[in-house]
Amino acid sequence: MLRRASGLLARPILAARARPFSTDLPAAQTADATFVEAWKKVIPNMDPPKTPLSFMQPRPPTPSSIPSKLTVNFVLPYASELATKEVDMVIVPATTGQMGVLPGHVATIAELKPGVLSVHEGNEVTKYFISSGFAFIHANSFADVIAVEAVPLDRIDASLVQKGLAEFTQKLSSATTDLEKAEAQIGIDVHSALNSTLTG
Amino acid sequence: MASNAAVPFWRAAGMTYITYSNICANLVRNCLKEPYKTEALAREKVHFSISKWTDGKPEKPNDV
Numbered sequence: 001m002l003r004r005a006s007g008l009l010a011r012p013i014l015a016a017r018a019r020p021f022s023t024d025l026p027a028a029q030t031a032d033a034t035f036v037e038a039w040k041k042v043i044p045n046m047d048p049p050k051t052p053l054s055f056m057q058p059r060p061p062t063p064s065s066i067p068s069k070l071t072v073n074f075v076l077p078y079a080s081e082l083a084t085k086e087v088d089m090v091i092v093p094a095t096t097g098q099m100g101v102l103p104g105h106v107a108t109i110a111e112l113k114p115g116v117l118s119v120h121e122g123n124e125v126t127k128y129f130i131s132s133g134f135a136f137i138h139a140n141s142f143a144d145v146i147a148v149e150a151v152p153l154d155r156i157d158a159s160l161v162q163k164g165l166a167e168f169t170q171k172l173s174s175a176t177t178d179l180e181k182a183e184a185q186i187g188i189d190v191h192s193a194l195n196s197t198l199t200g
Numbered sequence: 201m202a203s204n205a206a207v208p209f210w211r212a213a214g215m216t217y218i219t220y221s222n223i224c225a226n227l228v229r230n231c232l233k234e235p236y237k238t239e240a241l242a243r244e245k246v247h248f249s250i251s252k253w254t255d256g257k258p259e260k261p262n263d264v
Contacts, residue, residue, distance in 0.1 A: 132220070156233070157237075160231045182212075186224060187223075187227060
């Protein structure tokens with residue numbers, strides 16, 4: 001009994017050493033191997049059905065040398081703005097400040113604050129104002145930016161921004177509960193970010 | 201490692217990230233220029249109907 005226990009203990013340790021970090025995973029398998037084996041054992045004559053895993057594209061592996069372009073996926077709940085677009089650099093408005101992402105950037109997850117996302121491709125720069133969201137940068141120079149609302153800068157109305165800023169500044173001074181204060185503060189943050197985008 | 205790093209002000213006030221994100225998105229939508237503003241607000245409209253149940257039977261629903 002004790003001999004079996006040492007055998008059981010040895011296996012998990014081996015598995016842990018073989019796969020240290022999830023960022024170093026090789027390209028994911030396209031077919032679910034264990035499912036296919038189990039199917040063939042029970043029903044050897046029929047082809048196994050395709051599982052969702054086989055429909056997914058495998059994650060592109062991390063290349064050994066830094067690629068020359070960054071591949072960006074920029075998605076919104078109702079549309080996909082940029083889908084696997086190859087660019088030179090993107091600047092994302094992270095809560096810790098404007099973060100520039102170049103090919104070969106270290107894998108990062110960044111929470112975004114209301115601000116401007118700029119996509120640099122050759123000489124052209126496309127800017128979007130993002131309301132909030134997340135940016136996932138993977139080790140293989142793929143960046144996924146997700147936002148709830150993103151607008152090109154020329155769709156923002158300056159007078160409405162000024163009005164909103166004044167309204168929320170006034171709401172902050174008259175707010176009583178914590179929740180009202182937080183909402184007023186959010187309003188001020190968003191409108192001042194919009195304001196500085198339009199003027200800066 | 202700090203277990204309770206400085207929480208954002210909205211989390212301290214009891215708001216969740218989803219609420220915060222939706223408020224930010226609504227504020228941005230309200231600051232758009234005209235045709236885009238009506239499109240955005242129409243796109244985000246949600247219809248739902250609420251009905252209260254008593255004694256295992258639903259009463260007439262209210263539409264919102």
